[in-house]
Amino acid sequence: MGWFADDAGSRYDESTGPYFEPATIEATVDFLESFAAGGALELAIGTGRIAVPLAARGIRVAGIDYSAPMVAQLRRKSSDIAVEVGDYSTTKVDGEFSLVYLVFNGINNLTTQEAQIAAFANAAAHLAPGGCFVIEVGVRPDRAWTVFDLSDTHIGIDEYDAETQRLVSHHLSPVGDDLWKLASGEFRAVSPPELDLMARLAGLELRERWADWNRTPFTAESTKHVSVWQKP
């Protein structure tokens, strides 16, 4: 949890990059809204980057997150969103939803296969019949080291072990003259077929898979996917 503790909430909302672009957020919310007539539950809701604009469209939104500082930041922006503080793979919230969603590589935060399986079971337990679980996540890296960002203000490098699926993201940020700070976070990468199997174990069926929120077809060249599994 160290990654999202302390002043994480306020620092997170000052982030820049593709996930924080208004057009990205709008496309994400447009997609999710189409599944959310019966209410939406966000796993790892964070500061409400997506939940707050989704709720602003009149959708009932609830969330789970284990970082109190991230949730505190969300509460400063909205009092309409019910949030439980806890691990999203096991924590329950009241009610049923037509949509449960987990965006921005959130499934990778669970670093064991068991925990990822539990997350699918927990999502399914909150879905009404016909409801959908939507995940946005990158495909597994195809090499041991990937530089995913290189600028004057941030260097991002992923370290990946294909045997264990352990993924460590290293972030270097300047903190002063010629000084850079390194922060690293540990994740578990997971492929689309493995996710499909986790969904099956939870009683869900694959309904759609796209390369992005604009419904670009998913291909072997896609670097991420937006997948939708449905509860019969």
Ligand SMILES: C[S@@+](CC[C@H](N)C(=O)[O-])C[C@H]1O[C@@H](n2cnc3c(N)ncnc32)[C@H](O)[C@@H]1O
């Ligand atoms: C990158 S932020 C994303 C927040 C939000 N979903 C968004 O898209 O902006 C990741 C969030 O996942 C939360 N998180 C990570 N692992 C978690 C877990 N096992 N249970 C609950 N929350 C978790 C962190 O506290 C953090 O708020």
